[in-house]
Amino acid sequence: MPGAHEPLVRVEGLVKHFPLRRGLWSRQAGVVKAVDDVSFDIRRGETLCLVGESGCGKSTTARLILRLLEPTAGKVFFEGKNIFELPAREMRSLRKEMQLIFQDPYASLNARMTVGEIIGEPLVVHKLAKGAALERRVKELLEAVGLASYHAKRYPHEFSGGQRQRIGIARALAVNPKLVVCDEPVSALDVSVQAQVLNLLKDLQDELQLTYLFIAHDLSVVKHMGDRIAVMYLGKIVEVADKASLYQNPQHPYTRALMSAIPIADPTVKRERILLEGDVPSAINPPRGCRFHTRCPIAQEICAIEEPPLRMVGEGHACACHLVPAAASASHPAGAGTKAGVEAAEG
Amino acid sequence: MAKRAGREQNSQTPLLSVRGLRTTFVTDDGIVPAVDGVSFTIDRGTTVGLVGESGCGKSVTSLSIMKLIPWPPGKVEAEEILFDGKDLSRMSEREMRRIRGNEIAMVFQEPMTSLNPVFKIGDQIMEAIILHQKVSKREARERAIELLRMVGIPSPDKRVDEYPHHLSGGMRQRVVIAIALSCNPKLLIADEPTTALDVTIQAQILDLLRRLQEELGMAILLITHDLGVVAEMCQRVIVMYAGKIVEEGPVVPLFQEPAHPYTRGLLASIPKMNEDRPRLTAIPGVVPHPARMPRGCRFHPRCQFAKPICEQLEPPRLPVGEGRFAACWMHTDFEPLEAVPGEVSSSAGRS
Ligand SMILES: Nc1ncnc2c1ncn2[C@@H]1O[C@H](COP(=O)(O)OP(=O)(O)OP(=O)(O)O)[C@@H](O)[C@H]1O
Ligand SMILES: Nc1ncnc2c1ncn2[C@@H]1O[C@H](COP(=O)(O)OP(=O)(O)O)[C@@H](O)[C@H]1O
Ligand code: SF4
Ligand code: SF4
Ligand SMILES: [Mg+2]
Ligand SMILES: [Mg+2]
DSSP: OOOTTSOSEEEEEEEEEEEEESSSSSOEEEEEEEEEEEEEEEOTTOEEEEEOSTTSSHHHHHHHHTTSSOOSEEEEEETTEEGGGSOHHHHHHHHTTEEEEOSOTTTSSOTTSOHHHHHHHHHHHTTOOOHHHHHHHHHHHHHHTTOOGGGGGSOGGGSOHHHHHHHHHHHHHTTOOSEEEEESTTTTSOHHHHHHHHHHHHHHHHHHTOEEEEEESOHHHHHHHOSEEEEEETTEEEEEEEHHHHHHSOOSHHHHHHHHHSOOSOTTOOOOOOOOOSOOOOSSSOOSSSTTTTTOTTOOGGGGTSOOOOEEEETTEEEOOTTSOOOSSOOOGGGTTSSHHHHHHHO | OOOOGGGOSOSSSOSEEEEEEEEEEEETTEEEEEEEEEEEEEOTTOEEEEEOSTTSSHHHHHHHHTTOOOTTTEEEEOSEEEETTEEGGGOOHHHHHHHBTTTEEEEOSSGGGTSOTTSOHHHHHHHHHHHHSOOOHHHHHHHHHHHHHHTTOSSHHHHTTSOGGGSOHHHHHHHHHHHHHTTOOSEEEEESTTTTSOHHHHHHHHHHHHHHHHHHOOEEEEEESOHHHHHHHOSEEEEEETTEEEEEEEHHHHHHSOOSHHHHHHHHHSOOTTOOOSSOOOOOSOOOOGGGOOSSSTTGGGOTTOOHHHHHSOOOOEEEETTEEEOOGGGTTSOOSOSSTTOOOTTTTOO
16 A cells, blocks of 8 residues: 555645636636635545535535546645546546545436446446446445345435435445545435434445545534544635544634534523624635635734735644634644544544 | 504413414325324414424425415315414405515525515515505605614615625525514514525524514514524424424423434434534434325334334324423323324413
């Protein structure tokens, strides 16, 4: 295995700007800065969560990592290789290693294929199995995700949302990927079924040593699933840390506001709420300086002028805010939370 | 805002009292009861949460009260729907139009369902005001600006002339709330008002609803699937499952000691910010299809406490503590009020 200490994925200075056109024939009217200089690592076997409000660039980051989109700038290393420089043939074989689970279990499955065909398709495409072996593998996958082998003959419309999400998971796992990107996999599900799917994802990770990039907008789901958490705001990562230090000691004013905004299902808990004013600004002309300064309750003059860099603010904890002092021993913020932080959390 | 103290005829009787509500739809699978024998009350000035998973009948319940279920395919029956002394179930469409948007207002999940994209927001608020109140156009415009200010829209005197698509989702929902409040409703029905919004915007809207309720004294029926929102906003909670109310009571004891296995299961299945568990306790199985409701207790195929009787007989609504009720055979140690399913005692629903 190439260097067990090397992260499975390293994202460096990733940028994606979408040209914005008004109408079909007009010239470019601006750019959407969907992802703007994002760097982080995903370690083998961990769950890295990306959390943030809608439009902050989570799905775009995911699609770049899977090379479903070409970047404006930046690199993504998968096991040490920059995927954007890989020739088509090598990229095709790499696609087996990274799979995607979608948010919408209704739109993501082909209605005209049987469940068995849907799950087996990646195996056929990559020429990994056929005939009886294919059938056996599909059965195995169905059982692994808590469905029954007779379900292979049925069509997606005969299944509930949670069952369809299981089908999507089985399909993603068919080719034995190393990395599974879960883009809001439970957002469309009812809570009782959401719990079933979250438990299943955890069990499969333990059994198959999977690495997850888990995207969500719900900080309580993220807290349950993640080892490390990266908080995004308007195309930037504003804070990265291991779970324990992020939740016990959030540093960035946005993270703090986000945490305090989550309603807690306990009527006896009374909290100080940080109410943010105004709306999330548009990614088309994001605010200068710190992108959060238009809503930040503690913004200073410098915040509107200078962009705060992501820097280490504690053991395995990085934050991009002028008012959070940098830690004395500075290591690379991309690996934040991977070192002492995780050990402390596990201990 | 005008004070409404004088309008309260009798603060002892509940503002809304629904008895035996049953709404059916004609579908390809036959006649489907989406809401089946639902009874509850809402006291003046209180916030009552209606929770349950997708398809359990929350929206159909509220639309039935407002008589907004289209026939065909829907049909609403009820013993009575008493609102402020008037029985809505016996009202004509003309009489209902005077109630809707006036005494009872509604806010939906998607603000654009309530806004017309081709009219300025000010005109839409003014229209709502003029429809129900005798005021001049100028007065209505002033009142529209005042309402926009009240719901926290910055520079309302300029925003009043903007179109809905110039506003963000959160701002649009504020406009919808302004329209809903334009006639001082006694009851606001809010159907998932924050589900489509980001959490920091949801926090703003919930804060707004709480503040407005304090100022205006209206009652709120808050429909949501988010138990966190219920815990934060409501005094009483109604839990629905498969078209029926399974549990009802004041918020604190209901969350601390849920009496119905479904309520218990719901609470156990959500990840919580203030605790750490390696695994969530999922409820096995799925919500039944409305055309294939299980016999007896509708929850029995998913219930870990199910007994033989649960498969045979529907559990009655049983008292399980001060102002609390649960429809579950586990609670037969308590003296049942009525052994008839769906029947309600007159004190039911008050905290
Ligand atoms: N026009 C209709 N025709 C047939 N069935 C309907 C119709 N409207 C609603 N139903 C059914 O009635 C049941 C209750 O629906 P309702 O919209 O009240 O659910 P809900 O609790 O509001 O769910 P959600 O959380 O998804 O909004 C569902 O099974 C639904 O499919
Ligand atoms: N293909 C595209 N063309 C133009 N803009 C896009 C495209 N995809 C995403 N965006 C924009 O990029 C930003 C980030 O989007 P996305 O990554 O989907 O956010 P998230 O997943 O966090 O909700 C948004 O402003 C979105 O509108
Ligand atoms: S840099 Fe300034 S505006 Fe940005 S989060 Fe920190 S204090 Fe707030
Ligand atoms: S009546 Fe029986 S099946 Fe229904 S919730 Fe109670 S114990 Fe469970
Ligand atoms: Mg997304
Ligand atoms: Mg609904």
